Amino acid sequence: MGGLIQTLTSPPVNWYIAYGIIVAIVFGGLQGMAAVMVYAERKVAAFMQQRYGPYLVGPKGLFQPVADILKLFFKEELRPKAADAFLFSLAPIISVAAAYLAFAPIPFGPPSTFFGLLDEPIPLMIADVNVAVLVIFAVASMGVYGIVLAGWASNSKYSLLGGLRSSAQMISYELAYGIALATLVLMANSMSLHEIVDAQQGYWHLFGVPVAPRWYIFPQLIGFAVFACAGVAETNRAPFDFPEAEQELVAGYHTEYSSMRFAMFFMAEYINMVTVSAVATNLYLGGWHGPLIPESFGVLWFLIKLGFLLFVYLWLRWTLPRFRYDQLMAFGWKVLLPLATLNLIATAAGVLYFGL
Amino acid sequence: MLFYIFAAVTVIGSLIVVSQRNPVYSLISLVGAFFGLCGLYVLLEAPFLAVVQIIVYAGAIMVLFLFVVMVLNVPREDAAEWDRAHPLYRPMAVRVGGALAVLLALEFAWALSRTAGLSAGVGDEKPAVSSVAELGRVLFTDYMFAFEVTSILIIAAMVGAVVIARKREE
Amino acid sequence: MPIGHYLVLSGLLFSIGAAGVFLRRNLITLLMSVEIMLNAVNLTFVAFGRQIGEVDGQIITFFVMTVAAAEAAVGLALVIGLFRHRESLNPEAFTTLKW
Numbered sequence: 001m002g003g004l005i006q007t008l009t010s011p012p013v014n015w016y017i018a019y020g021i022i023v024a025i026v027f028g029g030l031q032g033m034a035a036v037m038v039y040a041e042r043k044v045a046a047f048m049q050q051r052y053g054p055y056l057v058g059p060k061g062l063f064q065p066v067a068d069i070l071k072l073f074f075k076e077e078l079r080p081k082a083a084d085a086f087l088f089s090l091a092p093i094i095s096v097a098a099a100y101l102a103f104a105p106i107p108f109g110p111p112s113t114f115f116g117l118l119d120e121p122i123p124l125m126i127a128d129v130n131v132a133v134l135v136i137f138a139v140a141s142m143g144v145y146g147i148v149l150a151g152w153a154s155n156s157k158y159s160l161l162g163g164l165r166s167s168a169q170m171i172s173y174e175l176a177y178g179i180a181l182a183t184l185v186l187m188a189n190s191m192s193l194h195e196i197v198d199a200q201q202g203y204w205h206l207f208g209v210p211v212a213p214r215w216y217i218f219p220q221l222i223g224f225a226v227f228a229c230a231g232v233a234e235t236n237r238a239p240f241d242f243p244e245a246e247q248e249l250v251a252g253y254h255t256e257y258s259s260m261r262f263a264m265f266f267m268a269e270y271i272n273m274v275t276v277s278a279v280a281t282n283l284y285l286g287g288w289h290g291p292l293i294p295e296s297f298g299v300l301w302f303l304i305k306l307g308f309l310l311f312v313y314l315w316l317r318w319t320l321p322r323f324r325y326d327q328l329m330a331f332g333w334k335v336l337l338p339l340a341t342l343n344l345i346a347t348a349a350g351v352l353y354f355g356l
Numbered sequence: 357m358l359f360y361i362f363a364a365v366t367v368i369g370s371l372i373v374v375s376q377r378n379p380v381y382s383l384i385s386l387v388g389a390f391f392g393l394c395g396l397y398v399l400l401e402a403p404f405l406a407v408v409q410i411i412v413y414a415g416a417i418m419v420l421f422l423f424v425v426m427v428l429n430v431p432r433e434d435a436a437e438w439d440r441a442h443p444l445y446r447p448m449a450v451r452v453g454g455a456l457a458v459l460l461a462l463e464f465a466w467a468l469s470r471t472a473g474l475s476a477g478v479g480d481e482k483p484a485v486s487s488v489a490e491l492g493r494v495l496f497t498d499y500m501f502a503f504e505v506t507s508i509l510i511i512a513a514m515v516g517a518v519v520i521a522r523k524r525e526e
Numbered sequence: 527m528p529i530g531h532y533l534v535l536s537g538l539l540f541s542i543g544a545a546g547v548f549l550r551r552n553l554i555t556l557l558m559s560v561e562i563m564l565n566a567v568n569l570t571f572v573a574f575g576r577q578i579g580e581v582d583g584q585i586i587t588f589f590v591m592t593v594a595a596a597e598a599a600v601g602l603a604l605v606i607g608l609f610r611h612r613e614s615l616n617p618e619a620f621t622t623l624k625w
Binding site for chain 1: 384416426
Binding site for chain 3: 363366367370371373382393396400404409412424454456461465468473474475481484485495499506509512514
């Protein structure tokens, strides 16, 4: 028994166990977050509209996501005859794969030794690349393919239009997204998300009293606004969800999908929301740093901030009316892109001359 | 070992691009080939370039191709012409083209067989420079002129593309 | 990994791209084959850049990528214009200048 513990806690087996735990946490956590978001969306929507949400399935309707998932399992799996079979099945796979993959370079906690399993702490992320910010951007570009192939493969007017519009929207807002990311890289002097979060610890001091945490949202308020708009538009949510508007386009690019393939698109959307919120938390809200909790339990602060941003997502969806498509594109190109560029120039000047 | 896997992905992707009749299938296999190339760049210790390859090529240029394919509703290539004829009896242009491509490959093989130092390992002598800071420094000092000219090129291409492709007011 | 392997792979990709340019009957796939050729050249640049230990290989690759993007954009715009004119994407449909 002692020998077994000995082999389990010495390299390289302890590395595998540690990474296995991280992968399990991320994968399971993302699935869990998708399920929680399904429930939370309906409850929050209901409370904002002054009605009860789901309350029959389980106590306070807590088992509603389980019921939803079971329903999606058992629905009939349809495929239009004229649809391209290979692409029709490939499109949701690309969407979901890109959604999960985007979470790989995102750290969700301070470096930890897993309660002494490892000798030295490893950062809590799946892939510790030093160009993490760019990898997130790259995988977001890949997500466009799932949507545009779904629109094409379904071989129906509504799907094609929805797919084209949605992907045009996503690639337009990717520009502002990328420039906001570049601004942050400029401020933190590194492309690794881990180092960006570490640059945000501590407090700004005014007359010796800590008055605000050193998060990047304070010097980069415009940048955060740009990132938030671009992030919301990237995930086709909230006021930017014209491509999936029920009133205009039936359901856009996922009109012809049912059962598990639709479930994959559905999950991909929620996981994209979680990823954008996680990136925003790490970049602008200081990641896992926060008062009152000892530093090694920073995951809790990360989850609190993530939960807050997800709530803002839901809040936006059920409060604001939808943009019309040309207003949406005009906003992305004529307002957000110049604003992001000006922010970048101003930040560059600030870093160079004022040493921010 | 990884080199062979990525190389195989790239070569097979390229072969599918060249041989498939449906343009959308060619497109997605080209994206697959770009992923293989991305892996090769990582093996060559150029991680920034690898990610930029995905962002620019697979994420932007190929999406542009896909949009054009979808907007034009590109038909599959004429199947009858390919299926009917034996490869040696295809139209003249195709035969000449095929022969030229084979000739090109043979020329490459001949040139490579006469090159010395082919078995020197990549990166055995000098250490790798993969930091983005170093890339930026050289880009903005030694290659500054090329950088500025590239920006003019991109603007010209953008304006040109919009002007050529817009609808004519009849 | 011997540099010869990278060069052979690059030559092979270039030949495949050239074969695509010669053999394909669809303008868009033609442009895609040109992209394959450009990528083969990129690979050569990066491999040699790595061997001499300089960062210039990667920088030249950036420029090649940028030019490829610009060329793809203009090329596709031309394809759209041509399609509008003649409703076909076969290069053999645009032979009005032949005698």
